[in-house]
Amino acid sequence: MTPQAARCPFHGDPETNRADTGRDSGGQDQQAANHSRQASDYPVADWVDVAALASDPYPIYARLRAESPVAWVPQLNKFLVTNYTGCHAVEQDQEIFSAEVTGATMTRAIGARPMLRKDDPEHSADRAPMNPVLRPKSIKEVWGPVFEGNAETYLEKVAEIGPKEADLNRDYAAPLASQNLIDLLGLKDVSVEQVRRWSHDFIAGMGNVLDDPAIWERCDASTAEADRLLEELIPYYRQTPDASMVSAWANSGLPTSNVAANVKLTISGGMNEPQHMVTNMVWALSYHAEQSALVLTDPSLWAAAFDEAVRWQSPIGMYPRETTQETILEGVRIPAGAGIGVVVASANRDAAHFGDSAADFDINRPKRPHLAFGSGVHLCAGHWAAKTSIGQLAVPMAYERFPRLRVDEQRNESWDGWVFRGLTSLPVTWN
Amino acid sequence: MPTITYTQPNGTQQTLEVAEGTTLMRAAVSNGITGIIGECGGQAMCATCHVYVRPEYAQALPEIREDEDEMLDCAAAERTDRSRLACQIKIDAELAEIVVDIPAGQL
Ligand code: HEM
Ligand code: FES
Numbered sequence: 440m441t442p443q444a445a446r447c448p449f450h451g452d453p454e455t456n457r458a459d460t461g462r463d464s465g466g467q468d469q470q471a472a473n474h475s476r477q478a479s480d481y482p483v484a485d486w487v488d489v490a491a492l493a494s495d496p497y498p499i500y501a502r503l504r505a506e507s508p509v510a511w512v513p514q515l516n517k518f519l520v521t522n523y524t525g526c527h528a529v530e531q532d533q534e535i536f537s538a539e540v541t542g543a544t545m546t547r548a549i550g551a552r553p554m555l556r557k558d559d560p561e562h563s564a565d566r567a568p569m570n571p572v573l574r575p576k577s578i579k580e581v582w583g584p585v586f587e588g589n590a591e592t593y594l595e596k597v598a599e600i601g602p603k604e605a606d607l608n609r610d611y612a613a614p615l616a617s618q619n620l621i622d623l624l625g626l627k628d629v630s631v632e633q634v635r636r637w638s639h640d641f642i643a644g645m646g647n648v649l650d651d652p653a654i655w656e657r658c659d660a661s662t663a664e665a666d667r668l669l670e671e672l673i674p675y676y677r678q679t680p681d682a683s684m685v686s687a688w689a690n691s692g693l694p695t696s697n698v699a700a701n702v703k704l705t706i707s708g709g710m711n712e713p714q715h716m717v718t719n720m721v722w723a724l725s726y727h728a729e730q731s732a733l734v735l736t737d738p739s740l741w742a743a744a745f746d747e748a749v750r751w752q753s754p755i756g757m758y759p760r761e762t763t764q765e766t767i768l769e770g771v772r773i774p775a776g777a778g779i780g781v782v783v784a785s786a787n788r789d790a791a792h793f794g795d796s797a798a799d800f801d802i803n804r805p806k807r808p809h810l811a812f813g814s815g816v817h818l819c820a821g822h823w824a825a826k827t828s829i830g831q832l833a834v835p836m837a838y839e840r841f842p843r844l845r846v847d848e849q850r851n852e853s854w855d856g857w858v859f860r861g862l863t864s865l866p867v868t869w870n
Numbered sequence: 871m872p873t874i875t876y877t878q879p880n881g882t883q884q885t886l887e888v889a890e891g892t893t894l895m896r897a898a899v900s901n902g903i904t905g906i907i908g909e910c911g912g913q914a915m916c917a918t919c920h921v922y923v924r925p926e927y928a929q930a931l932p933e934i935r936e937d938e939d940e941m942l943d944c945a946a947a948e949r950t951d952r953s954r955l956a957c958q959i960k961i962d963a964e965l966a967e968i969v970v971d972i973p974a975g976q977l
Contacts, residue, residue, distance in 0.1 A: 531899060531911075563913075570915055576940050806977040808907050808918070816911035823915075 455638060476694070481771050482507035489514050496756060496857040497798075500785035509771040517759070517778040518771075521785035523792035523810070525769045529781050530815040531761055533558045536779060538817060545704075548644030548658050550666070551696050553704035559816055565701055568691035569820060572623075578823045581682045582623060586828040589618045589835070595839045601848040602841075602868040609864065611837065612717035616710045617826050623821075624705060625683025627672065634706060637661040641707040643814050646858070662703065669699045709821050714830045714844050715754040715861030716745070721837070723748050725846040730802050735838060743802045745830025750793075750809040751800045756784035757859045758813070781812040783862065841869035872961045873967040876903050876921075883969075890963065894970065895919040904965035905972040912957035914938050918977065919956040921946035921970040928952070930965045947973030 484507060500521055503510060508522035520526050533677055537558050547551045553567035558660045571577060593615045597605050605611075617631040617638075626634065644658030668686070676689035682704065688698040724731040726743065734740040760779040765772065772777070787809050790797040796804065812819035819825070838844050846852060850866035871887040874897055880882075888897045888952045898906035898919075907918035914937040917975050923931065931954065939966070956970070 496938065566913070570913060571937065572938065574940055575944050806975070808909060808977065812909075814909050815910070816913065818910040818913075818915065820915075 453596060471612055481773065482510045484510040484512050484519070485514075487512045487514060487519075490548045492742065492857040493855060495854075496784065496860070497788065500782065500788060501798075503782075505791060506784060507685075507771075508767045509773070512780075515778075515780060517780040518768075518773055519757070519780045519782050520768065520790075522769065522783045523786040523789040526781050526783055526786040526810055527814065529779060530767070530810070530813060530817075533816060535763055535766050537763050538562070538760060540759050540761040540778065541776075544647055544813075545645045546568040547655075548641050548647070548662070549700055549703035549707070550662050551700035553700040555704055555708070555817060562816060563850070565697055566816075566820060566854070568687050569701075571683050572682060572687045573693070573820050573824055575823045575827075577682060578827050582824065583827060585622050586832050587614055589622070590828075590833045591837045594837060597837075602847075602870075605867055607721055607837075607865040607867045608714070608718050608862055611833075615717070615833055616714035619713065619824075620706065620709050623684040623704060623709075623824060625672070625676065625681065626668065627675075629668065633664075635704075637665055638706050638710045641703055642711070642859070645707065665703055665706065666699055669695070669702060673698060677849070705821075709824075709860065711827050711859060712754040713821075713825045713833075715752075715859075716749060716825065717833050717837075718832045718862040718865040719752045719754070720744060720748045720829070721844065721867065722846060722852070722862060723751065727800055734802065738835060740802060741830055741835050742826070745826055745834070746809070746857050747800060747802045747804065749811040752860065753784040753787050753811040753814075754859060754861055755811070756860050757782045758858075782859070783813065786810050841867075843870045848851065871967045873968075874898075874961065876906070877969065877971045878905060879972060879974045883953055888961055890961055892961055894921060894959045894961070894968070896957070897961070903972075905976065906956055907976045908957060910957075912954055914916060914941050914958060917941040917944045917946075917955065920947060920949075920976060921954055921956045922950060922952040922973065923954050923959075924969045924971070925952065927965070927968045930968075931959060934958075945973070946975045946977055 461861045484503060487499060503519060503521040508525050509518055509520050512519050512572065520529055539556055539558055543552070543556050545556055554562050558567065593611050600610055613635065614631045617635045621629060621631070621634055640657045640661035643654045646821060647658070657662055672685055673695055675688045676683070676686040680686045680690055683696070686702060700822050724734065730744070734744050757780045760781055762773055762775055762777045762779065764775045767773070777800040786792070788797045793804070808814070844867060847866040847868035852865050853863045855863050873885050873887055874894055875883050875885045877899060884903060887899055893912060895906060895908040899908045905942055909918045910916035920942065925955070934954070935958070938955050940944055941955060942953050945953065948960060
């Protein structure tokens with residue numbers, strides 16, 4: 440019946456996979472939430488300081504989890520959900536917690552509604568065609584060598600810059616994430632800088648809740664450039680299909696406008712996060728010397744190191760949903776039409792789910808599901824691509840190339856953001 | 871009503887009565903059955919809903935499609951010829967009763 444010989448490219452040796460024996464899946468917690476006590480009026484967290492969130496959100500998340508894990512935050516015009524069971528419950532129910540949020544700046548920014556702002560079955564029609572490109576086999580066999588070649592190219596550039604000047608974000612993570620995405624999408628005749636600019640302009644547009652005309656102008660210009668390219672690429676891939684995402688979409692029978700919207704979504708969502716994961720991992724390992732020694736002597740631990748880093752400093756901190764009807768979440772009554780912020784970065788530090796050491800970086804912690812890639816039907820489409828390109832290739836190859844690669848404490852690093860969070864610069868040095 | 875029985879690695883069993891049209895994964899996740907995660911919501915993209923189907927029910931199941939086959943290779947626990955993704959098995963008139971074993975790990 441089923442061929443036994445095939446091996447998952449991601450599990451080198453099944454024996455080395457630590458089992459999550461006897462741990463629950465989070466489903467039980469969700470059931471408890473469904474039967475939760477009678478709701479009261481909702482808690483309000485008017486003390487949340489948005490500027491403080493962007494500089495270091497974790498203390499604010501900790502207080503929200505302790506005081507009111509589902510709370511109305513007037514400054515954000517949203518209920519923030521900050522515990523694991525609450526976030527998980529939202530993600531399991533797209534009928535009550537819709538991804539089709541009203542006034543979506545995302546739709547305005549990229550010209551049409553992408554899959555991330557649709558519920559099933561519309562969502563699935565957009566997403567299904569690209570799943571085969573992004574499953575582990577295609578990622579490993581077709582794209583692994585491409586990601587590896589790109590990593591070599593940019594490691595060479597870092598070597599030229601040298602251990603006194605190199606910035607791992609600027610010189611490696613950023614161009615590498617851009618080139619990997621260009622290849623995986625199948626964009627042609629575009630530069631790393633151009634696609635980075637598109638990505639930044641789209642993201643700025645998606646966040647342009649204050650309607651700044653200058654932001655819209657840049658965003659619209661980038662949208663027009665990307666659309667012009669796709670007008671040529673879609674017919675090209677219909678004639679000459681290959682293993683890329685645009686090719687899969689072009690041959691899916693979807694209207695061109697759907698394809699274009701989802702390509703632009705991927706350009707916005709598939710670059711900053713892998714970029715941030717390169718620097719997050721090196722930062723975390725630099726400040727945890729024992730764990731760094733472990734993973735450098737046992738390469739099978741890279742998968743755990745990636746997974747722990749994406750949990751501990753999640754590149755996507757929060758994403759939006761909207762209630763379609765009045766509902767009760769974690770005992771809190773939420774009206775219909777309310778904006779919800781699913782704060783997965785906080786859920787990923789919830790001690791009720793990860794134990795008392797939830798705030799620590801520990802690549803040996805028992806395996807538990809985390810929400811850094813979301814969960815449910817919008818689970819990150821690129822999660823296998825990110826695990827491979829960054830966790831198995833970009834970061835291990837950097838350590839191979841540069842002995843004792845570490846944060847250069849002589850120069851300054853900087854973190855920024857909470858909706859999207861990462862290092863904006865990471866000076867590194869080596870021996 | 872159709873029933874699904876989930877057997878934990880330690881032998882304890884839970885039986886759910888479910889509506890036709892639901893999947894083994896969806897029923898487990900919405901009823902808090904330990905050990906089935908279903909991270910991707912049923913798209914055959916995560917392999918965290920791996921189960922072993924008891925042989926006496928194998929006949930009534932749909933064929934394993936290519937996407938399921940590929941993902942089963944990525945399941946955390948050993949793949950056997952009883953392995954299936956719970957999200958790809960729908961309860962319907964053909965399949966009014968099924969018993970599955972939950973593997974020791976999904977991650
Ligand atoms: C470590 C890197 C990454 C992280 C942390 C990440 C995180 C996420 C999260 C949290 C979501 C769900 C958002 C929501 O439900 O509202 C998501 C969705 C998505 N991601 Fe990623 N992502 C990463 C890399 C990538 C890459 C490399 C690609 C490119 C292929 C990608 C493409 C997408 C797409 C297309 C969606 C929308 C899926 C849908 O609506 O069904 N991501 N990602
Ligand atoms: S739920 Fe993801 S493969 Fe079944």
